[in-house]
Amino acid sequence: MRMARNAILSAFLATGLLVAGCSSSGTANQAEDAQQLEAAFVQGKALNASFTDARLADMKGIAENERLRLFINEETGAIAVLNKSGGEVWHSNPLEAEADPVATGVNKGLLSSQLKIDYYNSFGQVNSINTFLDSALYEQVKYETIDSGVKVTYKFGKAERSAMDLPLMLSMTRFDELSGKLDKAGQRALRIGYTKNEDKAVYARNDQALNGLQLDRAFKAFEDAGYTQEDLEKDMAELNFSQDSPAPRIFLASIEYKLDADCLVVRVPSQEIQSPSEYPVSNVSMLSFFGAAGSKEKGSIFVPDGSGALISFNNGKTKYPAYQQAVYGNDQAMERVENAVNEQTVRLPVFGMIRDGNAFLGIIEEGAPVATINADISGKLNSYNYVYPTFNVTNKGELTLQANGSERTLPKFQEQPMKSDFTVRYAFLTGESASYQGMAEYYRQYLERQDGLPAPKKGSGDSELPFYVQVVGSIAKQKHFVGVPYMTLEPLTTFKQTQEMISEMKKLGIANIKLRYAGWFNGGLDHKVPDDLSVDNAIGGAKGLRSLALFAKEQGVDLYPDVAILTAHTGKGFDEKEEASRSLRGVPSSFYPLDLALGRRDRSKSPSYVVSPRRVGTYVDAILKDMEGFNTDGISLRDMGDKLNSDFRKNKQIDRTESEDISTQALNKIREANLNILAEGGNAYTLPYLSDITNAPLTNSRYKLEDQEIPFFQMVIRGNINYTGSPYNLTSYTNVRQYILKCLEYGSGVYFEWIHAPNYKVKDTEFSNLYAVNYEQWLEQAASIYAEVNGVLSKVQNERIVAHEKLAEGLFKTVYESGTYVIVNYNATNTTINGITIEAEGYVTGGEQS
Numbered sequence: 001m002r003m004a005r006n007a008i009l010s011a012f013l014a015t016g017l018l019v020a021g022c023s024s025s026g027t028a029n030q031a032e033d034a035q036q037l038e039a040a041f042v043q044g045k046a047l048n049a050s051f052t053d054a055r056l057a058d059m060k061g062i063a064e065n066e067r068l069r070l071f072i073n074e075e076t077g078a079i080a081v082l083n084k085s086g087g088e089v090w091h092s093n094p095l096e097a098e099a100d101p102v103a104t105g106v107n108k109g110l111l112s113s114q115l116k117i118d119y120y121n122s123f124g125q126v127n128s129i130n131t132f133l134d135s136a137l138y139e140q141v142k143y144e145t146i147d148s149g150v151k152v153t154y155k156f157g158k159a160e161r162s163a164m165d166l167p168l169m170l171s172m173t174r175f176d177e178l179s180g181k182l183d184k185a186g187q188r189a190l191r192i193g194y195t196k197n198e199d200k201a202v203y204a205r206n207d208q209a210l211n212g213l214q215l216d217r218a219f220k221a222f223e224d225a226g227y228t229q230e231d232l233e234k235d236m237a238e239l240n241f242s243q244d245s246p247a248p249r250i251f252l253a254s255i256e257y258k259l260d261a262d263c264l265v266v267r268v269p270s271q272e273i274q275s276p277s278e279y280p281v282s283n284v285s286m287l288s289f290f291g292a293a294g295s296k297e298k299g300s301i302f303v304p305d306g307s308g309a310l311i312s313f314n315n316g317k318t319k320y321p322a323y324q325q326a327v328y329g330n331d332q333a334m335e336r337v338e339n340a341v342n343e344q345t346v347r348l349p350v351f352g353m354i355r356d357g358n359a360f361l362g363i364i365e366e367g368a369p370v371a372t373i374n375a376d377i378s379g380k381l382n383s384y385n386y387v388y389p390t391f392n393v394t395n396k397g398e399l400t401l402q403a404n405g406s407e408r409t410l411p412k413f414q415e416q417p418m419k420s421d422f423t424v425r426y427a428f429l430t431g432e433s434a435s436y437q438g439m440a441e442y443y444r445q446y447l448e449r450q451d452g453l454p455a456p457k458k459g460s461g462d463s464e465l466p467f468y469v470q471v472v473g474s475i476a477k478q479k480h481f482v483g484v485p486y487m488t489l490e491p492l493t494t495f496k497q498t499q500e501m502i503s504e505m506k507k508l509g510i511a512n513i514k515l516r517y518a519g520w521f522n523g524g525l526d527h528k529v530p531d532d533l534s535v536d537n538a539i540g541g542a543k544g545l546r547s548l549a550l551f552a553k554e555q556g557v558d559l560y561p562d563v564a565i566l567t568a569h570t571g572k573g574f575d576e577k578e579e580a581s582r583s584l585r586g587v588p589s590s591f592y593p594l595d596l597a598l599g600r601r602d603r604s605k606s607p608s609y610v611v612s613p614r615r616v617g618t619y620v621d622a623i624l625k626d627m628e629g630f631n632t633d634g635i636s637l638r639d640m641g642d643k644l645n646s647d648f649r650k651n652k653q654i655d656r657t658e659s660e661d662i663s664t665q666a667l668n669k670i671r672e673a674n675l676n677i678l679a680e681g682g683n684a685y686t687l688p689y690l691s692d693i694t695n696a697p698l699t700n701s702r703y704k705l706e707d708q709e710i711p712f713f714q715m716v717i718r719g720n721i722n723y724t725g726s727p728y729n730l731t732s733y734t735n736v737r738q739y740i741l742k743c744l745e746y747g748s749g750v751y752f753e754w755i756h757a758p759n760y761k762v763k764d765t766e767f768s769n770l771y772a773v774n775y776e777q778w779l780e781q782a783a784s785i786y787a788e789v790n791g792v793l794s795k796v797q798n799e800r801i802v803a804h805e806k807l808a809e810g811l812f813k814t815v816y817e818s819g820t821y822v823i824v825n826y827n828a829t830n831t832t833i834n835g836i837t838i839e840a841e842g843y844v845t846g847g848e849q850s
Contacts (some may be wrong), residue, residue, distance in 0.1 A: 037250040037274055041155040044142035047074060055089065056080055062150045067262045068428070070149060076136050077114050077152050079257055081264050086430045088358045090264075092290050094384055103382035109133035111382055115154065115253055115268070116285040122278055123242045124396055124411025129156045129251060149258035149265075153272070156251040161219060163210035167232055169239045170194060170203040178225040186224055189217035202239060251275045253284070260425070267366070267423040273393060280413050285374070285390040286424060291353045291360050292384040300707070301375045301387045302352040302361075302436050306344025306697035307746070308712025310354075310436065311705055313385040314378050320704040322376035323387075327368050328683050331656055332610045333581040333589045333646040334395060343701035345642070346373060347713055348684050351387045352439050359434035361442055366423035367391045368684070369644055369656040377705065391422040395648070397584025412584045414648055420657035437803055440715035444800075453687055453720040457798040464511040465790040465797055466749035467782075468694055468724045470562070471498055471756075472773070473519040473539040476526060476570075477765045489524050489536055490765070492755035495544035499551045501756060501775055506555065508783035511790070514692055514722075514749075515552065516636045516678060518562035520545065525767065526569035529579070529611065530619050533626035542630070549631045560636035560678040560692075561627070565619050565666075566643050568609040580609040581647040581654075589645070593766065605766065612647045613659040616640075620666045624673050634676035634691070640667065641679030641686040641693065660685050682713075682723070690721050698725035698746050711746045711804055711814070718747050719800035719817065727753035728785070729772050736785065737841040741824040743789045744843055745812050747801055750786045752778055792845055796820050807833050819847040 051061035051069070059071035059080055069082040078093045094100070097111035106128070110116060113130035120126060131154045135141055140155035170178070175194065179187050193210050194203035210218055236242055252274040256267040268284055275281050293299055293313050301311040303323055311323060329345040349368035352361040364371050375387040399412040427446075429438050447453045477490035493501070498517065505513060519525035521533045535542040545561070552559040568574040580588035589610035592601040611619075627635065640663055647654040654662070667689040670677055679686060682693040700709040717723065725731075725742075729752055733739045743750060754775035755761070762770045796816035803815035810827040822845050825831050825838040838844050 037155075037252055037276070041140065041142065041153070041252055043140075044144060044153075047072070047143045047145065047150070053082065056082070062145065063148050063259050065148070065259050065261065068259050068264070070257060070259050070264070072143070072150055072152075072257075074141070074143060076112055077131055077141055077154070078112065079114075079150075081259075081426075081428070083358075083428050083430065086358070088428075088430070090291050090360060090426075090428065092287055094289055094292050094294070096294075097289075100383050102379065106130075106133065107381045111289055111384070112136070114152070114287055115255055116288060117156065117251060117253060117273075118282040118285075119249075119251070119275060119279045120282055120394070120396060120411065120413065121243075122411075124398070125242075126282055127279075129249075131156070131253075134251075146256060146258065148260065149256060151254060151256045153252065153254040156253070157249045159250060161215070163205065163207045163215060164243070166193065166205055166210065166218060166222065167227075167235055168205050168241050168243050170235060171238060172201055172203070174231075174235060175203045178221070178227065181225040182221055183224075185217070186221040189214070189221040193218040193221075249276060249279055251279075251281070255286070262428060264426040264428075265365075265423065266426065267421055268391070270393070270418060270421050273417070281393040281417065282396065283372075283390050283392055284422060285388060286422065288374075288388040289384060289386050290362075290388065290426065291355075292386040293353065293355060293378075294385075295378040295383045297355060297385070299353065299355040299385075300436075301377075301385060302350075302354060302439060302710075302712070303373055303375050303387065303706070304346045304348045304350050304712065305703070305706065306347075306700040306709070307714060308436065308710040309700040309703075309706040310708040310710060311375055311377065311385075312707045315705075315707055316379070317377065317705050318379045322374060322380070323703060323705050324372060324374050325701075327364065327371045327373065328644045329642075331395075331646050332591060332643060333583055333648060334397070343703075344697045344699065345681065345683075347682050347697060348443070348716065350439070350443055351375070351389065352436075353385075353387060354435060354439075357430060357434055359429040359439065361427045361429065361439040362387075362389065363425040363427065363443065363446060364389055364423070365425050367418070367420045367657065369660045370418050370420065371422075375705075389422075389424060391418070393417045395584060395646075397648075399585055412586075414584060414646075414655070415650065415653050416655070418655050418657055420655075436710050436712060437715065437805075440712050441802070444716045444720075447687065447716070451688055452684070453717065454690065456719050457722070458719065462512055462797055463794060465786070465793045466512045466514050466692070466722045466724070467505070467510045467786050467790075468514045468516065468692075468749050468751040469501075469505075470516040470518055470694070470727060470751075470753040471501070472525055472753070472767075472770065473517060474524040474536050475519060475762065475765055475767050476524050489538040490757075490761060491538045492519070492757045492761055493539065494756070495540035495548040497756040498548055501754065502552070502555055502557055504779060505783070508779065510783055510786050513555075513557040514560065514678065515557055516560045516562055516694065517548075518636070518638070520561055523570065523572065526608075527564065528570055528573040529568050529615075530563050530565065531573070531622050533623065535630075545630050545632075553631075553633070558634055558676065558692075559632050560634040560676070561630070561632055562636035562638055563623060564638040565616060565623075566611050566613075566639040566645060568611055571606070571609065574609060576609045579612055579615050581612045581645055582649040584648050586648075586650065610645050612649070613645065613654045613662045614647065614652075616662050616666050617669075620669055624670065624675075627675075632675075634678060635670060636694075637667075637677060637679040639680065641683055641690065642681030642695070644683065664689075682717070682721070687717065687721065693717070693721055693723040694751060695726050696723040696748070698742055698748060708806060711801065714746050714748070715801045715804065719798055722749060724749040724751040727751045728782075729753060729778050730769070735841070736781070738826060740785060740788055741826055741841065741843060744792055744822045745804075745814050745824045747793060747796070747814065747816070750782070750789055752782050754778065792822060792843075795848060811838065815847070820845065821847045 049060035063070040071080040081090045112132040116130045134156040135154040142153040144151045195206045254272040258265045327346045349364035370392040372390045395414045397412045474489045474491045522528040576588040583589045590607035676691040678692040680695040759774045799817035813823045815821045824843045
């Protein structure tokens with residue numbers, strides 16, 4: 001009976017008899033899309049089992065190697081991976097999903113799903129489908145064996161209508177009009193399908209009654225009455241409601257599982273995500289419950305928030321939002337939020353799960369620039385703790401149209417979906433490696449195998465901890481002449497004054513100075529775009545820069561002139577119509593400076609523009625050409641290690657994955673010019689090219705759901721790249737002891753931002769954030785901080801962090817490669833542990849090698 005009904009409805013679809021829309025070209029296109037997608041899916045044959053295992057009786061063994069075995073359940077699409085050495089099994093879906101007492105409805109179905117697809121309707125609203133409720137239950141799954149694994153293809157949805165495809169409401173007049181065109185059977189079908197609402201003077205669709213035969217009769221009633229797409233649009237406008245044009249929603253997607261040494265590699269090919277043209281795919285969520293832990297299990301979720309964070313299983317924080325962060329931060333070409341956001345950026349595209357004696361680390365190999373990491377605990381939507389990635393396929397913006405005094409907002413989608421596939425490598429760790437420390441070590445080794453890190457710094461000759469200082473040369477400032485305002489450059493630190501500052505630092509014992517010089521060309525700190533470099537005369541001109549570079553070399557100081565490439569901080573010399581990224585609204589992407597006092601963007605100021613990625617190569621060529629004559633050995637990149645932006649220019653789209661490639665090509669070109677690169681932030685794709693990182697994350701965002709911050713980022717890069725956090729004198733630290741302890745725990749260099757001029761020179765300028773940077777006020781304290789931190793960390797300079805643990809509340813132990821350890825006590829009272837007393841806000845060291 002069900003097969004016959006489906007066949008009838010499919011015939012209706014093919015001949016265009018379903019709920020009218022046959023007069024609409026849009027609906028005709030949707031029907032054509034549906035037929036093509038139906039034809040593209042061909043049911044495959046059953047898989048042959050290569051092996052079986054009594055522990056996985058309902059699954060077929062598909063692939064194996066020396067370490068792992070891969071199994072699959074052909075009814076649900078669920079997979080499992082058996083680790084041969086320890087015998088542990090990792091499941092893609094919880095085994096007791098159907099019995100979950102917390103999850104209901106769609107949330108229960110999601111527990112058995114491998115992919116969830118979010119898609120937009122014609123109004124820009126988001127709907128979701130998943131592989132269990134919309135594919136496996138319809139037996140619309142195809143399996144194919146591939147090298148070292150299996151490929152699973154899903155068809156989502158059926159070529160049949162639901163109650164959702166009938167008008168949501170009908171006016172009294174419309175209902176009477178349709179009834180007047182129908183026989184008694186048709187009139188009865190309308191009365192059953194729609195309930196009169198006297199208060200609103202409408203007939204509302206009765207979804208509970210519209211199923212089976214009654215649904216078919218309702219469709220026939222609308223067809224017999226001649227109800228058209230045009231009628232639906234009139235009803236929506238009159239009654240102020242919206243819904244999709246009636247058309248089947250058929251989607252296709254595939255997922256590939258392959259074994260590779262000690263890993264499972266999972267890939268969703270982007271070209272095989274197919275949808276009706278009217279329903280562009282928004283996001284794809286992959287293996288949302290892989291390795292999910294139940295409400296009785298102990299362990300933690302690892303998320304890459306800033307330096308890293310742990311979320312304890314079943315921590316009871318059910319009233320707080322789920323963890324959700326975009327990898328590499330926000331895309332500045334998208335619409336921007338107006339308020340300041342105080343959170344750390346995800347620098348590394350990783351996530352994981354730590355259980356008793358076992359763990360997995362997820363490494364996003366393809367699609368990281370468009371990925372979001374999600375995690376949550378049990379007791380909210382279901383009874384499980386879980387972490388997974390979501391990949392953005394199509395971005396949506398909004399376009400506002402005004403006509404005849406009315407305003408209408410329409411969705412605006414990017415022209416082409418992301419060009420990248422979406423691939424995650426799941427590495428399985430056991431024993432002592434089943435920890436965040438083990439994950440960091442595994443990821444570091446993985447990056448080294450992939451040339452994702454520079455060579456280790458051991459043997460580089462650096463025996464002292466780096467001391468980082470950013471010096472600001474000049475800023476634009478408004479002045480007045482006989483009452484007439486004009487803009488000029490205000491010198492804050494000349495090249496000659498910088499030499500004096502270097503000499504004073506060295507006299508006070510500050511060594512291994514890494515000097516980042518900002519505001520030196522093209523109009524100061526917020527310089528014009530670097531298509532041509534002109535050193536500012538106000539601070540000494542080109543001759544002064546060459547003199548500083550020579551002096552720095554003589555003093556053993558690394559000089560890094562600072563350049564912003566991805567941001568046009570001033571419109572001077574910049575054609576925003578041609579050179580700025582376009583937003584989805586088709587306008588140049590821009591953003592306004594933050595008002596720190598109000599915590600939001602100040603639209604009374606001049607905006608900065610997002611430079612189109614297509615301009616990056618041109619700027620880098622100009623920079624390298626002009627810097628040849630300055631004889632500096634390094635360059636500071638203000639934004640290329642920190643930002644990653646798209647360009648939605650019509651017919652010339654550059655998505656975020658393509659933008660990543662452009663950035664890496666530019667970084668490689670700089671490295672080939674034999675320049676050391678210091679960069680802010682340190683996004684993962686930039687790491688192979690960097691010698692130093694400033695503003696590296698030294699904490700997490702401290703979301704309520706998180707339970708512990710960890711130095712995961714530092715454990716990955718220390719020994720290969722030097723790093724520091726934000727300048728101490730511009731941070732929120734009110735207690736210098738806490739800053740010193742953080743440097744010791746995280747193996748970080750010391751960092752300050754200074755000017756030679758008095759602080760009042762920045763008053764009433766766009767740079768009032770530089771409120772406490774006069775070097776004379778900080779120099780002695782900086783020397784004292786550096787002496788204390790360097791006294792410990794110089795012994796482990798260029799050594800990796802091999803272990804880190806929380807010993808007690810506010811008490812942490814960090815172990816370096818040579819065995820040297822530091823225990824720091826952030827508490828205001830003395831603490832004794834294992835017979836060792838650590839003074840309040842103090843530390844102890846040990847394990848030093850003689």
